[in-house]
Amino acid sequence: MKKNIFKLLMMCSGVFLASCTDLEEDLIGEIDQAVSIDEPSTNFAGGGNGGNDALSVAFSQLRDAGSANHGGYWSVQSVSTDEMAVTQKGGDWYDGGIWIDMHRHTFGPSNGPIEGTWNQQYTAIAACNDLLATSLDANQTAQVKVLRALFYFRLLDLYGRVKLITATGTDAPQSTRQQVFNFVETELLTALGIPAVTGAMDLSASPLGVEVNPYRVNQYAALGLLAKLYLNAEVYTGTPRYLEAANAASYVIDNSGYVLCGVGCSVPNPGKRPAVDTDPETLEGYAAVFAPNNQDNPEIIWSVAYDGVTGGGMNFHVMSLHYSSQFTWNFVDQPWNGYSALEDFYNSYDNADARKEASFIVGPQFDYNGSAILDYAATDGQLELNYTPEINELEPNASRKGGARLGKFSHRLFQRSEMDNDMPIIRLGEMYLIRAEGLARAAGDWSLAGPDVNTIRARAGLGAMPTLDADSFLAERGREMFMEATRRQDLIRFGKFDDPWWEKTNNDAYKSLFPIPQPQIDAANGTLTQNPGY
Template sequence: MKKKIYSLLFLCSFAVLEGCTDLKEEILDETLSAAKLTDKQAADGIIAPVYARLPDIFLHTNYFAIQEISTDEAILPYRGGTDWGDNGIYIAMHQHTYQSTDPNIRNTWNFILQGMSRAITAMNTLPTLNDANAKVYLAEARGMRAYYSMLTLDLFGLVFVKEDIGETSKILRGEEAFQYVKNEFLAVEPNLDATVGPGRLSKGAVWGLLARLYLNAAVYRDVYGTPTFKADEMDKVTEYCDKIINSGTYKLSPDYFSIFGSDNHTNPELIFAVDQRAELNGHNRMAYFSLSGDQFPLPAYPNANGTDGPAITPDFYRTWVDQYAPKDPSAVDPRFYKQNLSAYSNPADSCVAEANFNINRGILRGQQYGLIRKNGVFLKCPDGKFKVGKLFNDTRNRPTVPVNFTEKVDFTTAGSDYSSGYRVEKYEFSKKSVSGRNFGEADIVIVRLADVYLMRAEAKLRKSNDAAGALADVNIVRAARTTPPPALTSMSLDILFRERGFEFYWEMLRRTDMIRFGKYEGTWTEKTNTDKLKRIFPIPQTAIDGASNLPGYLKQNQGY
């Protein structure tokens, strides 16, 4: 029998919807494939592209921007009147005035659909290969198609269904879309491997995604309405969370920030993640996105600095302060802040060996310290160690203005300056990176064990107001961390929402959480829009235009 092995050279973003003339496939006949590729090599080669779009989806200006900057956690002003203006797209994202021409929305859409298209191609090719891994890979490809469908459902309120790359997709919304994604996950779960690690779709990953899907089912069913959480669906959340917890495969990490460290691929808390290890040419840019342009976290890379990007809003910061007053949250909760440079508490500690230099993590406030850079090189102490001191805005041509992060950040001139807003350094800079800031090797978390406990807690509250059971789950997560915060003594949906903010800030869950908890139409720093139609994003105009030869096929979401 003649085998056809498809090598994807280019995938247009619209390939998932209809046959696309830009989709070019190199078809290798059995002679050529026999000479160049074994079935094992072909199977490995066809599953890899299914995952390869995840780093692009999770790029800081794509999925992060629309999941975080649209919420009360993150804000990105027009820095200094010169940086991050981008035709106002980040201001519009935060104020919920985003439109169908937004490039970050378009890019996220394109990459998700390309990933889906690659999954369909893999599903059509893998059954032709005589390799022991083909069955598992086929389940992974189909499961990843379901995951990409879950993303389009969450972000855009629709799902595309097709079995062959040349077909025109059927579009599902609401209950039909939820049922489709659920059934696809259920279909692949028996054939998935439980031990492949967080970078591939495993049984545990599908259990976590099913729990998340059921938890949000009420929103997906009626995205503009008031969610009605069904008892049987909350039972399913609990069921799949129990499977993960009782499997014994995953463990809560005592060191909170190691979950986001550059070597976190082996962290036992990770269930599903974007694999960004160095050998896979990862390009996680989360580490430098929020930092000052005068913060240089790597002594080996004098050009690897921050970008003065997003800050946390004062509103989100105040949730920490209000919870722990009169104590400072950094003294109470290990998730808030981790000091790595002693200069912050003792400025006399101004000389640090390269191996010991690590910038602080978490929420960064006030005067910042770090490597002193002059004329493109870092200063050194007489003993050869690196000089550490107060930082100033040298790269902004303001050498007398300190890098002093302030609570105030907004869209005024003063609130948009380079040092406005407290910053977040959750993901770690990689010391192995070939370019410093642009190629971070920390896996980007999609599902981790703490979320499983908190999803189970939420299901208990929503089903039967089991506050005691929910409280126990939340306190398990709190108690697992080194020097844990004090145990909570009561539980409600509002407390749980606050706790999810503390645990998962900057992890691209906030928009989905806010919608489910009824908070997305609220008011926070520089945002007053209460339009419920903004719960889902506009379909990119390029996609609408691309489907123009099929009248009525792809309709724009309401309000755009």
């Protein structure tokens, strides 16, 4: 069918928490020539909505719990790190300073996204509790309990001391962080049918199966989540569990049928513009893992099912791209020009690293027909849209073109306001990194991480690292896991979360835990108390 797309170059969209407040300044008029495009008539094979079975109502909460959209879990995990920032561009994106506070670690108990993230997880937990109160078989019960454990893992990581509510219509006292850790661990071990993780596990008693279905939980998904829990156990409880993390990850690597998506692992490029020769026909290796058509990727063990029509909740393209980047892929809706990668993080990649090109959008931008995209509201005299890695400042007048844009979850032509890319929760690439770190930390020898790190680097087209230490490992993990909501955990685990980075000098150690949201404390009748420091 035909779509008439008018070039409204600087109009802002009204969305939850998207700051587009200077309409008079930003709406600079419309080009009086419509661009008529033939949209492909075939249906796009996106990620789907995850299927329709007895567990759908609970698993759909993964989309609603902030896993890949603006304003909740993904945002607070990412903007609080050295990966990215939401810069204030004049009247745009100030939002009462909530994103500036998040980046600078000056947030407090009344920060909206911090409360929103709390509410998202407990809403999801309530849906799990409701389902567990119905008639489920052993496999279904185990799957839902692992799903609920994931949401409690998020709360454990973000807030520490939370309520363990396990039945509909009940309340619970505030648990210690150790108690929440114990609950998550027990739920996962029970689902796996084992008393503990060892180097020689027998999972034959597990009610979970081994069927490959990225939208449901199998043994490998549960083990992957347990590996992530043990990797951060020293932060959560003071007791290291690194060998168990390595053993859990190693079991997934050695016993499952999942493989790293490397050479020969490819999908057609849904973002291929016919008139732009530099657009590849296919996406291969790392780029294919996060593509709009990644639903069958052999590396993904457990993922959040997103689909632009039936399973919304991922909108990285509108969160990050400049308003006029709408015409790069002829999006249905105009982007918001919010999130950008930090220059130092972008520059940490070698230019030969395939992950760099796959993860960021930089340089001059061209439309569907290969013509330069113009920004008629440019204040620097440069009309052509050109993303620069440099950002002049966090606030109050950050460059509207500054900062490499988030491109790891790549785009497709005629994309709606919701994306089709599935978001990995557990993938094999991270299992290699968890095994590497677990072995190194357990033995106090970072050279033990070398084989697995170099496997990951080889997939990125890079040579082996001759030596490794904690800092070089953290940097390598950051390059692999960009945009997957793990950076905050990693910086805390490596003792770097208090360090300064661009436009951030606060070094308060207590910020490694978010505050319990003040509205929750006010409504709790004394059953919730605040985390220290707030």
